[in-house]
């Protein structure tokens with residue numbers, strides 16, 4: 160029996176648009192075994208409630224997701240990490256936030272909990288006393304002649320988010336990199352619980368500030384599906400315009416930064432100027448440079464400001480006009496190409512095993528883009544063209560993003576040319592429901608699951624940033640490279656710290 | 662390919678915006694906190710070390726934008742440095758997560774005196790939306806005395822620039838007193 164057949168034998172629960180199947184613990188154990196035998200089903204997310212474990216899977220052959228749950232009233236459940244390496248960090252997080260122990264797990268060292276919260280397992284029904292003294296982190300050992308360690312962070316030299324990187328180095332080459340994150344844990348899930356959907360949306364919008372649009376949209380989509388309402392067409396189109404502008408400004412930013420990390424300043428300066436133009440157009444069109452809090456469950460808060468469309472169209476024309484010249488400069492400088500080509504390679508089979516999305520996946524042969532693979536309005540009417548490369552190096556990730564800049568420009572034009580008239584939002588009915596939202600942000604697919612109670616208040620929620628499935632691959636990408644290339648590799652991924660630290 | 666573009670850039674008007682105006686009240690308040698020795702050591706330039714103490718990364722995006730050619734922070738004598746040991750200003754964002762508290766305190770311990778601590782963003786002011794969470798301290802002031810706050814979610818680069826220029830003006834004011 161395939162893993163998916165096993166899931167479908169569970170008791171169906173009313174989750175929209177994808178049914179969630181409640182398995183018994185032996186069934187979940189059998190699922191773990193079936194997954195080990197069949198590499199095809201992708202683990203997209205793993206999360207919990209105080210007495211329940213949930214997982215979202217995707218079968219590339221079937222399209223859509225499949226959700227499965229396992230009761231864990233005693234705080235134990237059969238681990239998925241022996242079958243799916245992407246489950247490792249989720250299982251460590253489940254232990255730290257809810258106290259659930261994944262039996263047979265590959266790795267159960269603490270992840271988000273650094274021993275500094277007032278209680279352990281803060282989201283469980285039985286939080287425990289914090290450890291004393293604060294435990295030291297343990298890193299996986301590396302053996303070999305002349306191996307030494309380089310600890311980096313949490314406070315980095317640049318203006319970036321905090322995280323600790325432990326390099327084991329032999330000569331110049333990195334033998335192993337291990338990231339230790341969790342420094343940004345703000346208690347997102349705990350803050351969203353018990354809040355009305357509109358209030359909880361503010362936290363979704365601040366899961367990762369650079370992806371505020373995609374996360375706010377995915378959360379709104381989950382709430383709307385749970386309640387069985389559809390946002391008005393004008394709101395849908397405006398959401399997509401904002402989301403493509405967000406993709407555009409982030410891709411420009413990171414392209415510039417990759418060049419800068421190779422000490423090539425010109426593209427960085429130009430990309431910075433172009434991006435600033437995009438952000439000012441966002442301010443003109445939507446009243447906020449990052450467009451925070453403009454997407455709410457039910458629709459959008461504000462209409463496009465007068466003159467906003469013209470400002471946006473003008474700036475994307477400027478970006479489009481300069482792209483070919485920038486690309487020629489990127490292509491024609493051997494000193495730059497020497498740094499990016501062949502650096503930080505992620506093998507396609509690794510990307511497939513982790514189900515990594517975004518440019519990380521698409522640079523290594525995994526063509527998944529939620530806008531095209533599991534389309535949602537308005538992309539069902541205007542599907543994007545999805546660039547796909549196989550080489551998996553820094554250069555491939557940059558090129559995927561450059562191609563996406565062009566697509567975003569095309570989509571913004573199409574959407575603005577045909578902006579539907581009408582309402583900006585629909586009222587939310589007050590009732591219970593469960594839903595999943597999946598939106599392609601600039602980093603990859605943002606997956607939000609939410610359960611509302613009769614009062615329309617969030618009873619359970621999980622926002623999954625795409626970086627959950629990309630971070631582990633950064634550790635693989637740097638292996639065998641020199642330490643000096645780490646900033647390049649890191650920037651070509653540009654994983655979110657805040658998004659996974661929750 | 663690149664050279665003609667660079668040459669053309671020489672004759673074009675700059676992309677850089679004019680400097681924003683600075684509030685006299687803020688300058689006065691800051692100047693009062695600066696003693697003569699401090700201004701003697703700092704001169705009219707500031708080295709800034711940014712510390713993310715739990716931000717959502719929105720504030721970092723806007724702080725990064727200060728370095729682009731449009732805001733061109735360095736023309737004011739303000740620059741970001743890689744080590745707190747070289748810094749005069751700690752620019753701190755985020756609601757101060759419990760997991761970042763020690764790292765922030767250690768960063769401050771590495772920063773020579775005199776040192777301004779600037780709390781950037783609503784989160785850094787008092788925890789912002791994250792106030793009350795088990796995982797945050799609720800603002801930078803919970804760990805360090807804060808000299809200047811720049812609210813906003815996130816503050817725009819122009820607002821950031823106004824705040825930082827106020828620090829510079831405060832030094833000049835302190836010098837003439």
Ligand code: SF4
Pocket residue numbers: 365368715716717718719720754755756781782783784785789813814815816
């Ligand atoms: S103030 Fe706003 S933008 Fe800045 S870290 Fe807090 S939530 Fe993010």
